Amino acid sequence: MRRGKARTRLLVILGMVLAYVALLLAMPLIVPFDPSRTDLSAALRAPGEGGFVLGSDSVGRDVLVRTLCGGSESVLMGFGVLAIVVTAGLVFGGIAGYFGGVVDAVVDKVITAFQAFPSFVLAVAIAGILGQGIGNMVIAIAAVYWTQFARLVRSITVSFKHSACVDAARMCGAKPLAILRKYLLPELAGPTAVMAALSMSDVVLTMAGLSFIGLGPSRPTNEWGAMMAEAQPTFQYALWCMVVPMAALFITVVLFSLLGDALRDAFDARAGAEKTAVSGKLRRVFPGKGPMGASLSAAAAPTREE
Template structure:
């Protein structure tokens, strides 16, 4: 028989792996064996070896060092993006769901406009207008990604605010601010956390996609999508240049997705295995 604490144990494993990724990204400047930006054309396109575990790129830079440093940009930019869209969507959803009225209709119609567009296509258009750079890529994805959080939070608030304990809190003299912070927000926290965790992998891929298209981080900055863009022409002659950052994206997204699935199983009784 499977142990009863299997979901919790699995969550701990994936949480540990995610924290390990964050620590590797945070400590990357102290872990790199070579300067990730130092060019040495004499070492250009060297195959993986003891000195260069993942080989070198066309400028003789250590690919392993650049993948480690690129983790800082890719992972922490993703965390910043998810934090922005989660907080923005949560505020809009709380306000709309709790107060209703014309402002609720305005917010939701505004959200419907953004949800009507293909997300990445709209983000590409916004990033093209704003210009290159990882900051502009974050803004472009934030503009198109917040409505789903607003929709989720609003639907939860509409259910929770009808509960008897909300009426009791209101009759006891609690202000709207106290009711929202102390009673409603904790009730929507679990589905919000699951959605944010699910979005980590998606947002990392979309940020890397914008950088791959030349709309995100720009060379010589070490960022996984930008590195794949720089190495795409060498797939047959020096495949390690593009495969290394691609593998980093794959492993990180897999880790984020496994963590989100475990969180969902732990927090949502409908998905929690018996």
């Protein structure tokens, strides 16, 4: 029952996220004009005036169209950052956790050094050194968030390499890379997917923050943080120029946070169902109440939730 509800919730939220992302990615292809084109005669039109559904900005650009087209930039850059940090986390965390020793110590110290600073402060420092631009912003954000995935992968790998299946694979002559690919990667898929969905919210917020202070894409751009920065001078009498991209940023963060929670609940429900199945099999194999049946059944029984 619980597993079915978790799966249904995951499918619903996943469908919402996919539809939202598809809309943002399709907008630049659907809009028949340049969303950055200026028209001073239509500047600061209120929502509903002059054909502007959610108003225009200080140079006459449609706020709604710019926000939707800018979402494609934010989403694509966010996925690019996630691809980099997940790959780096899997490589460095997996190598450090599996081989241990000096490699593990070095990677652990590097991770600790990066995580000693607040994430946004470190991203600002790196982006300030590298300069303005999309590539430099992606590098700055990736340098901050790869440590979370590396630490997660390392901890899972350390506990996994002592398991029975790894010992059996070694006895059969399997090579380390084959063990990592065939046995470890499936174990990492669930936790990594959950962290990636949750981290997408942080990545999008960090990108907006860097763009807001001028360390993001070069102008003109429709990135949400840059739009909010441009709306500061007219904020008091043209509130929509600030609120619309802020609302889009809020919706994006909420959707990916809900997706991460739904993924976590689905994987937890699956793990609980597997433990219950194992416990039932042990009870059938050891139906008596002797020491063997009691101990094995208790060890495999699922933990009661609060």
